Amino acid sequence: AQKITQTQPGMFVQEKEAVTLDCTYDTSDPSYGLFWYKQPSSGEMIFLIYQGSYDQQNATEGRYSLNFQKARKSANLVISASQLGDSAMYFCAMRENGGSTLGRLYFGRGTQLTVWP
Amino acid sequence: DAGITQSPRHKVTETGTPVTLRCHQTENHRYMYWYRQDPGHGLRLIHYSYGVKDTDKGEVSDGYSVSRSKTEDFLLTLESATSSQTSVYFCAISPGTSGRETQYFGPGTRLLVL
Numbered sequence: 001a002q003k004i005t006q007t008q009p010g011m012f013v014q015e016k017e018a019v020t021l022d023c024t025y026d027t028s029d030p031s032y033g034l035f036w037y038k039q040p041s042s043g044e045m046i047f048l049i050y051q052g053s054y055d056q057q058n059a060t061e062g063r064y065s066l067n068f069q070k071a072r073k074s075a076n077l078v079i080s081a082s083q084l085g086d087s088a089m090y091f092c093a094m095r096e097n098g099g100s101t102l103g104r105l106y107f108g109r110g111t112q113l114t115v116w117p
Numbered sequence: 118d119a120g121i122t123q124s125p126r127h128k129v130t131e132t133g134t135p136v137t138l139r140c141h142q143t144e145n146h147r148y149m150y151w152y153r154q155d156p157g158h159g160l161r162l163i164h165y166s167y168g169v170k171d172t173d174k175g176e177v178s179d180g181y182s183v184s185r186s187k188t189e190d191f192l193l194t195l196e197s198a199t200s201s202q203t204s205v206y207f208c209a210i211s212p213g214t215s216g217r218e219t220q221y222f223g224p225g226t227r228l229l230v231l
Contacts, residue, residue: 004159035219045160045207045222091159095217102167103148103211104175105220107159 006108021077023092031097034075040088082115121223129229136195140208148211149191153204198230
């Protein structure tokens, strides 16, 4: 079974609108971390936001927020006020803190976001 | 900027030749990782290191070896490159002492095996 599932291969949003990128995860480890990375066409992997499994509040970083629903095992990324520069591939990832591979990240297959004017 | 560089950034090689990719960091972080990125697979862990001379296998380690003789350098070697190893290779570091902190990635190396 996949650890991270991103069901949206592609998403489109108009500039200045908000968009939600979906991510569900699968783990039996009670302690884990969830991450979102952005990969623009230039290829680098840029860390956006982190949510710990015991964090009580949803993480926010500027225009990025993580909608963490633990019971549903979902960790959706919300981008508010989209900008043309937000066009990129977005990856959800998870780290199981009890895992034997220290710090290993499991990645989803990504969602290609296109922002149009 | 996590101070991570990768070299070379692009490489074309032939099947059967050895290839070494280098990851260099300037912050003396203990934990370093090598991932490969392929269409439809996201990133997958090849090998990781938790200190000088301390390395272990990841999910897709067959055909790869690593070495870490200095804190700042983590080398990935393809002993005999195959076309299935055509990929983009990312190095990552994890600051802190547990390996459970956020990972930051280098710029990547594009490898084409003909």
